[in-house]
Amino acid sequence: MIEVKSLVKIFADGKNAGVKAVDRVSFNVEEGRFYTLLGPSGCGKTTTLRCIAGLEKADEGEIIVAGEKVYSASDRTFVPAYRRPIGMVFQSYAIWPHMTVFENVAFPLRVGKQKVSHDEIRKKVMTAIEQVELGGYEDRMATQLSGGQQQRLALARALVREPKVLLLDEPLSNLDAKLRERMRVELRELQRRLGITTLYVTHDQIEALSMSNVIAVMSAGVTVQEGTPREIYLQPRSKFVAQFIGSTNQISGQVINQASDGTGTVRTDEGEISCGILSDLRTGDKVVVVVRPESIVLHQRKPSHGDNVLEGKIGAAMFLGEYVDCTIELGKNVLETHQPHSLRVRRGDSVWVELPPTDCMALPAEQ
Amino acid sequence: MATVALPRSERTGFRLLREPALIIPIIGAGVLIYLAVLPLFMLVYGSFEKEVAPREFVTTLENYQNAYASPYTYSTFVNSIIFASGSAGLTFLLGTMLAWLTERTNTPLRTLFVPIAVVPLILPGVLESIAWIFLLSPKFGYLNVALQGLFGLQAAPFNVFSLPGMIWVHSVGQVPLAFLLMVAAFKSMDPSLEESAMMSGANTWQTFRRVTFRLLMPTTASVLLILFVRTLESFETPALIGIPARIYVYTSEIYLAFNEYPPDYGRGAALAVGLLLLSAIGVWLYTRSTRESKKYQTVTGKAFRPRQFDLGPWKWVGFSFLMVYFVFVVLMPFLVLFWASFLPFFATPGWDALDKLSLDNYRYLLGFRPFWDALQNSIILATSTATVAMILTSLIAWIVYKSRLPGSWLLDFLAFIPITVPGIVMGMALILLYVAFPLPIYGTIWLLMIAYVTRYMPYGMRAASGAIVQIHSELEEAASASGASWWETFKRVTLPLLRPGIAAGWIYICIVSFREFSTSVLLATGESRVLSILLFTMFEQGQVTVVAAIGILMILVLLIIVGIFYKISGRFGIQT
Ligand SMILES: Nc1ncnc2c1ncn2[C@@H]1O[C@H](COP(=O)(O)OP(=O)(O)O)[C@@H](O)[C@H]1O
């Protein structure tokens, strides 16, 4: 539904050569999918989105939306934003303050190329307003709505034209934590019900992981990894992805052997660790082994069997409500683990950590 | 769906101004240079020219010698400095006092006084001076007569025809400006700055001295400066009180050079160049100091609820101050004009005067052609100036703030220049330009319109650019992403959002044009006479009670304009 091919966008920057905000980004969003661009602030997510919307003109590459080529540098195609079959929700919501809720939502129908009859507008607007559960608010001035309601209004306005694709730029980032959680669920529910192809931009990994079919992680204008939330979280292919998504432990070492099934052994200062190994790594390469805090199993007595069992000392234990955040000193390394409340330990206690090989990944040490 | 070819250097898919529009900024720059720069150029040029025989000129420094080396120069200079610094100081004191009492204390009824404090804005400077002459003239001034009667004094206690009198009259007219600036300063002060001083153990006085006062210092400097410059530039009080009292300041010298026989344009121009320089330096310092004071202000522009000082029993002192100010400074000038407008000739109020009250002055005005001509001129000028100025400045503000075309900062700068040009200097410059100019508009109201548009362009720019800047570009982009072409976007989103700001600018320019005096005094002659000039000449001729009646009608027109403004601003939700 959305095809982006080798997209480049350079912002002229006074005297300098210019900022390459987007650098040969390519991806493909299939019909009905929820696709997320995830990355730290300033990595080029918004710019990518705005190029697709037609609010920004790219410098190179090609964009195809719903089968129509809307931008191509090679044959100089540029469809202006208002002719593209898209709906968009802006980070600031961009609710027009001089219009009522109804007028805001009706706007796309009134300015469109094909004339929509008065009754039809009313029907469609009310449907859109009901969809986002703003029924009863249609005659309010848009500025009288709360943050969460404005967000729904922006959504209704984007949907009322029944666009082929929906573009969302950090739509939840201006809401408070509780509301954000609720809106995550509602937004995904609505998207699923309408089956609308959605491109979502966020810097919040929880949003990305919980809502997406596919995530593309971006960094400094390039996509570094694309995959399902599960793949992104459990099989990061670079240190950047591992660090950016969730918290993670890193132990440096060197590959000493590699099996054909993608597993192998890494020698570290604390002992040998069996783990998954990326296929492009070779024996002798310097690597870091990454493991999530919640994967680490803690034993207070030396276990009789198990892989990757290492001895350490309790550093600190912090009660965080949902779990106990317990750090373990392992030689020079400090591992962060999440343990159940039942854990009773004191600083300096000897413990044994077990790192399940399936949850450990060896990644190239240098990027 | 249509596809369009890709213009080479277009920045985004949608902008009001596309490629060929580079012509528009060039035309804009041309218009601005014609309005703002050409007259000043002619002024400087004229100050070096002397007519030796009819239509025969030589370049000379003699004008400057005549202007600055005469025995009067020194006293004029001293008068100007005393007048300007005295007014700035007094205005600042009164304005700050009012602002502090109404904003930061628990003085009773304080919120009621906020609108009252700005009411004098409605009174044109010429009328302010006339009203105070009625009140404080040593021979017949009402206040003088009343005080003499009350305390059995031999001589009148006040004489308005003196430097202190001029300072007083000019100051009370300027207080609303100082008041509004200081209210803004108090409002933008983060109360937590004072509260944290208190929490650090500072008592009220220490907090005031070390935090509040320090925070207000830069604002104080800039407000004093702008008041000083505006007094230096003003001509209303120097004309109506200064000239009869033979107390001459800079602006009156320029006027007299023009009005002596034969008029000495060269000397006038040389004086005007000097005043222009002074004013330009003042404005330059002012912009610097406001930048300084912005450093202390909160960048968010968020409104705070300022901390209130509990004055205790002193709040009744504050209340008395506000009441005295309201009765004597705000109300009395209006009342005395109103009263005088019903008298056949000026007389002290009393039971015997009651019989003489009549509508004769108003009846006289009904059949008095010059009044109707002047009223018509003033109304045409006010509305056309406001319209032309707002169209011009909206376009220029759009180019400057939205198109981001190269060199647009120059337009911003050019449109700002007239703020440094005192009204009487603008008049002088336009005379020098248009006496010799092929366009035959000298002596018509169109010359006045050009003068007003030029002078008020900076105000228009402020209103228009304020309106444009506050429209977040995502609001327009959202329209574009909803399928609206740029014209639809402009019509349905941009324009409606701009309208309140532009309407406010229009009304403001309308009001200041309607009461304009110091430029018109040189340019408005015969058929192009406007109301403020008619007031001035008739007052000089001694028809003081008819003048009062004209004044009352003028105030009525201004009240109607302000009323419309409030109606409109209510509808558009303008914050005033
Ligand atoms: N209009 C612009 N002009 C110049 N630089 C820009 C502009 N918009 C974005 N950039 C730059 O492009 C880069 C990517 O920005 P953006 O796409 O907004 O990042 P994100 O949305 O991922 O936070 C940043 O370095 C930003 O400074």
Ligand SMILES: [Mg+2]
């Ligand atoms: Mg962004």
